[in-house]
Amino acid sequence: MKKLGLSLVLVSAVYCLSLGTIDLDNLYNYAFQYIPDYIQLDNTRDNAITDEGATLGRVLFYDKKLSSDNNTACASCHQQEAAFGDLNTLSIGSFGLTGRHSMRLVNARFSEEPKFFWDERALTLEEQTTQPIQDHTEMGYSGEFGNPDISELLTKLDTVSYYETLFELAFGDSEITEDRIQLALAQFVRSIQSFDSRYDAGRAMVNGDPIPFPNFTDDENAGKKLFLERVQFDGNGNRIGGGVACASCHIPPSFSIDDQSRSNGVFLAANGFDTDEGITRSPTLRDIFHPDGSLNGPLMHNGQFTSIRQVLEHYNDIEGVTGNASPPVLDARLKDGRFVQKLNMTEEEYAQVTAFLLTLTGEDVYTNEMWSDPFDADGGLTIMGGNPLSSSNLESKNDVEIYPNPVIETLHLRNIPEESQIMVFDQNGRLMANTQTDGRGKHSIDFTTFETGIYFVQSQNMNGELIMVKRIFKI
Ligand code: HEC
Numbered sequence: 001m002k003k004l005g006l007s008l009v010l011v012s013a014v015y016c017l018s019l020g021t022i023d024l025d026n027l028y029n030y031a032f033q034y035i036p037d038y039i040q041l042d043n044t045r046d047n048a049i050t051d052e053g054a055t056l057g058r059v060l061f062y063d064k065k066l067s068s069d070n071n072t073a074c075a076s077c078h079q080q081e082a083a084f085g086d087l088n089t090l091s092i093g094s095f096g097l098t099g100r101h102s103m104r105l106v107n108a109r110f111s112e113e114p115k116f117f118w119d120e121r122a123l124t125l126e127e128q129t130t131q132p133i134q135d136h137t138e139m140g141y142s143g144e145f146g147n148p149d150i151s152e153l154l155t156k157l158d159t160v161s162y163y164e165t166l167f168e169l170a171f172g173d174s175e176i177t178e179d180r181i182q183l184a185l186a187q188f189v190r191s192i193q194s195f196d197s198r199y200d201a202g203r204a205m206v207n208g209d210p211i212p213f214p215n216f217t218d219d220e221n222a223g224k225k226l227f228l229e230r231v232q233f234d235g236n237g238n239r240i241g242g243g244v245a246c247a248s249c250h251i252p253p254s255f256s257i258d259d260q261s262r263s264n265g266v267f268l269a270a271n272g273f274d275t276d277e278g279i280t281r282s283p284t285l286r287d288i289f290h291p292d293g294s295l296n297g298p299l300m301h302n303g304q305f306t307s308i309r310q311v312l313e314h315y316n317d318i319e320g321v322t323g324n325a326s327p328p329v330l331d332a333r334l335k336d337g338r339f340v341q342k343l344n345m346t347e348e349e350y351a352q353v354t355a356f357l358l359t360l361t362g363e364d365v366y367t368n369e370m371w372s373d374p375f376d377a378d379g380g381l382t383i384m385g386g387n388p389l390s391s392s393n394l395e396s397k398n399d400v401e402i403y404p405n406p407v408i409e410t411l412h413l414r415n416i417p418e419e420s421q422i423m424v425f426d427q428n429g430r431l432m433a434n435t436q437t438d439g440r441g442k443h444s445i446d447f448t449t450f451e452t453g454i455y456f457v458q459s460q461n462m463n464g465e466l467i468m469v470k471r472i473f474k475i
């Protein structure tokens, strides 16, 4: 009993210290997250996510030092609780307001359209990541108006002690370059994924989107059908049947925008009087809603719509909203020949499409610590681990192998040095399993009945000495 009490203290210490701390011996699993097999898209190219690179990316993403006045981080405008978007219509940067609404960053890795920003001006995510840093309004390292440029940022970060450790961890030496900042930030952004929605639960049960999902209500299935199916027109732009064809541009199962999409007719600039016609990208339609049912911020590049009802009314009667008689770049999919579409949606149809869009929201992405702010309330960050007393060194000294991680059913341990006690704790330090090995060096633990989440597997020898602690993900 005494031994057990001690280990609980130890494990909770590992867990609780995580605020304001990066534990080099217990990096989060960014590299091998669960991706459903129906998701085939991936814009990773040659910058594969590593736990080390994404950990550096996480620190950079939350670090206000990336702005010239030390006031703005990426996370100032891309907030975890809003699916990495912003509840404000325009975001507050170091030197003013942004010109467009901040984009949610969920599932940026899994997009049909490889280019980034509302107007697709960044060819890759890597290229995108240092543009806000160099934007005068956003983070200030513009080199314009007497402001410092990005080379001065690199010099500044050189004097920050945790970056020496973190760049070395990610890239093998502590040199800080713009290229490396881009790689690490892009890895972190790509790691932000959301696949635990009710839509995903349903999609996994059937063999394709058109089939009714067993876990959906009738309205949600009807909304899905409307979202997926083509419009039937009368030849003059009036819908006389069929669906409302959102899926022709917001393509399931990623719900990312088609790379061929042109404008959807929202031409008004965010300032309310200019036009902003080059908008052809949208973030995924996943997680436009927060799990509590509120929107994760206003919608479209100008934040013009504050409810899904307004969005649907826009598509229902495009001319009416924009006041534009013959929109020049309106996507042909929103027209019937030369006539702009009139969807004639009923009250019931509005409600059904809304019910379906609500199923696209996950939960984990809003709270998972791996994407949260690593700094403490005073902006401090402590790097721990990587020293001789730490768990991974214990682990490597003893060569205990634990696999697979993440685990679905059975966790295997190999090269256990001596007869020992193996314990599994959940995130709250609750003992989930406690067994003894037989001294032959191998051991298996059944994880089938455990809920999805983070667990700590710990082994100690018969004298109560800790042999290793390892963070394991159950999926
Ligand atoms: C001051 C607010 C602000 C800050 C700071 C900021 N962003 Fe953004 N972000 C925006 C806005 C606004 C847009 C859309 C801009 C546009 O399209 O013209 C955007 C777009 C993006 C996109 C494109 C998403 C897509 O799907 O196309 C990515 C990725 C992104 N930001 C990442 C970052 C990273 C990484 C940082 C930190 C280095 C950062 N942002 C800092 C406001 C901000």
Ligand code: HEC
Pocket (backbone or CB within 6 Å): 104, 118, 244, 245, 246, 247, 248, 249, 250, 257, 261, 262, 263, 264, 266, 267, 279, 280, 281, 282, 283, 284, 285, 288, 298, 299, 300, 301, 302, 311, 312, 315, 331, 332, 333, 334, 353
């Ligand atoms: C022709 C392609 C196309 C079709 C069809 C289409 N959209 Fe869009 N959608 C876009 C584009 C482009 C944007 C970005 C426009 C902007 O921000 O100005 C967008 C933006 C959105 C947004 C805002 C996303 C955000 O993060 O702010 C929502 C919500 C949306 N569409 C829902 C729908 C629904 C629902 C339907 C079906 C009724 C639909 N769309 C049909 C192209 C399309």
